[in-house]
Every structure is written in structure tokens, then in C-alpha cells.
Amino acid sequence: MDDNFNKSDDIKTLKKFDLDLQFGQMREKKLHDMFFKKKFEIKSERDWWQKTGNIAIEIQCYDKPSGISVTKADYWMHILTDGDDEYCTLVFKTDTLKKIVDKLDTFKTVSGGDHNASKMFLVNLQKLFSSDVIKAFKDSEDGKENGKK
Numbered sequence: 001m002d003d004n005f006n007k008s009d010d011i012k013t014l015k016k017f018d019l020d021l022q023f024g025q026m027r028e029k030k031l032h033d034m035f036f037k038k039k040f041e042i043k044s045e046r047d048w049w050q051k052t053g054n055i056a057i058e059i060q061c062y063d064k065p066s067g068i069s070v071t072k073a074d075y076w077m078h079i080l081t082d083g084d085d086e087y088c089t090l091v092f093k094t095d096t097l098k099k100i101v102d103k104l105d106t107f108k109t110v111s112g113g114d115h116n117a118s119k120m121f122l123v124n125l126q127k128l129f130s131s132d133v134i135k136a137f138k139d140s141e142d143g144k145e146n147g148k149k
Helices: 016-037 047-051 094-103 131-145
Strands: 040-045 054-061 075-082 085-092 108-112 116-126
Touching: 016 085, 040 054, 047 054, 075 094, 085 094, 094 131
Parallel strands: 040 075
Antiparallel strands: 054 116, 075 085, 108 116
16 A cells, blocks of 8 residues: 655655645545445443443353454444443454453453343453553564564
């Protein structure tokens, strides 16, 4: 993919605005393609995330794989609500979220949902965005690019 970045070595040619604009335009295209060409798994996290600092990622229901374990979606959206209002939406490539959950060194498995039939990972939001988790993710991506996986 041609990234259209200005590759000049001349400092006068390199304008921060131009680079920011080009980067922004690339992201807009990626976002457009994501919404119109990809599949989503969408989960809503009701008020409990505020009380516990965790989100729940379903992995099993009625003793069968479910949720992130079996989804065919390209992207996983996790909507955090405050009452009836949407506070924010987290969007992950599904493969990325699977890797992150696998790399977390601290998570709990709990039962919940209808009839407590679902098994879920509780993922701490602060931990999810911590530098050590981001580093573990980057290391796994570097290993994949270098043929180590």
C-alpha cells in the first residue's frame, strides 16, 4: 500500500501539517473500509465497568466455546455505558484483542450472564492500556513479522 507520505530529506519540504493531514487521511480511509467492508462483534458493558474497573470478555456459554473464542468478526467493539448513555466505545481488531487477553498476566475468569451460564475473562481497563501489555503485544507482532510465530 502506498502511504503517500512525503519522503523528502529537505526540511523545508517536510511540513508537519502535510504529514498530519496525510496520516489523518490514511486513517479516515482505514476507518471507512473498516465500517463498510468488515464484520463486527458488538458487546455492551453496563455500569459494572465503572464499579470494578473491568470489562468482561465472554469465552464460553453453556460449556461451549462462545464470544471471542468463536467469533468470525474482524473487529470487536465494546461499548461502555453509563446508565442509558454510551460513555465510549473500544474497538479492537479481534485477533489483537485475543493476543492481548492471552498476554495478560492478571485476569480472572468469572461466571455471569443469563443463568450464570457464561464464562468470561474480566479484563482490567487500566491493565489493558498499560505499557507492559502494549509492549507484550508489540513483541508478539514483531515475532510474527519476523517469522517467529
